[in-house]
Amino acid sequence: MRTATEDALRTAGLDPVDVTRIVQTALEEDLGPDRIDVTSVATVPAEQVDTVDVVAREDGVLAGLAVAAAVFELADEASPARTVEVRLHARDGDRVARGDVLATVTGPTRTLLTAERTALNLLTRMSGVATHARAWADALAGSKTMVLDTRKTTPGLRVLEKYAVRAGGGTNKRMGLYDVAMIKDNHKLAAGGISPAYRRVREAFPEVPIQVEVTTVAEAVEAVEAGAKFLLCDNMTATLLAEVVKVVGDRAELEATGGLTLDVAAEYAATGVDYLSVGALTHSSPILDIALDLRPADTGR
Template sequence: MSRAAVNGDFLPPPAEVIEADVARALAEDLGNGDVTATLLPDVADSAYLLCKEDSIVCGRPWFDACHRALDPDVRIDWRVSEGDRAGKGMVLATLQGRARSLVSAERASLNFLQTLSGTATVTARYVEAVRGTGALILDTRKTIPGLRLAQKYAVRVGGGANHRMGLYDAVMLKENHVRAAGSITAAIHAARAMHPSLPLIVEVESLAQLEEALREGCTRILVDDFDAAMRREAVRMARSAPFNGTIPLEVSGGVDLETLRAIAEDGVDCISIGGLTKHVHAIDLSLKLGPPPAG
């Protein structure tokens, strides 16, 4: 099954979000003008985008927007689609435009592409590691400030799915909320009364709290710091009558590629991983003036 089939689509954020991201990036790089680019003749030129390591391509809308912001007439011919696998030494795209604009947009465009490709690439590794288990890989809110929508888009391109976007689109009850309310039940009742239309995610720290959350009902339950035996018992409880697997279980914290498969095989539904967007390994890319090498 393709990532598109799993993910639904690769729809990027709205154009105005991408344009705002690009405007900030160009403003911090160009300031009041690219003094080095003025050393180049302002003539038509070409360039090519080179991939220097295996990756999942992600970030084309931001790359294109950077170059078109400085040269609306630039021509960009992509040789790969968003979400494609690219190998070391592959030419990803060729560009035709003004020499000064090509070099002035270079760094900002590459920063977006290498960062988002890095997020998509690592997500794809986690997705592949749980293949066949039924577990869904989720991101978190541990994103680069100002680039949350971009990075969460990259997670989708890599085959993962998005957790809540922020503190506004889902209620997530944690230890502090339960402590303030007095119990899981009281916290759930308060959340439903105040935000009845929002998804409700409940973090539990024991099997007793899990049973309480299952009984009261919610959108998803996060089992926090459960060992393998507790996870398997949690799955058994959630899938037995009267609950019958209607509330998905999520695991978060202490998850890496070495531990991931075993956690997924315990039967949990979702695994959220902050490292998808927090520990970014930017893909090595370069933009070079001139035609691409032959062959």
């Protein structure tokens, strides 16, 4: 991909190597082992050049524009001319409206049509996540509470979906099983309780942050006394959560999770909890409708 796109990805906190891997996998899925778009090759002369506009079909929050640019540029690697030019007219995190032109791409028509679906699949998915995250951020505005994502992501797309959460005003939690230890109910059962589970993790991985899942006030107290600085309050009512917040005080950060919806966001934020984690940000966000419009021949070349 071109340097400008690589720079845009790095600015967004995305590794161009990761994005290249994801995009190449997606293109291979569409093009098969021979990397060919049989329809475009059959209907469009190899020398034809056109311009397309990337256009919002509904209001929402944008995420993934540089990723879409990378799709067009990497698809163009197979073109001898390698002349695709991408011009971005918006930025990730922007609120966009139906009809807004988000980007313009000029290049071999075959390349544009070949890259279209892959670019839109990633862009609409990421923008849908960002739009959902912004709704939560707006619902929590004015409180100390922030919305967190989870590991309930599309396999292979975690880095992109978590980036989209950030673009929408949300906050990332752990990336995987390696960067934060999460002691859940099954770990507690296997280890014989909260305290021994916490002790074993701390001894095995002294530098790794630890979070403990709790469901009662008593468990929250035990976890804090064991040394935990981050508690996951699972499936608690707002009333019970408020009690945990009061008892724990500033001894640990608190995260509420479990079936949370936008209509109860303010109620839970009022408890003073630090975070609300919402798996639906990444597992249930609808896409944001975005399309690719080929300009008429007399204006597009």
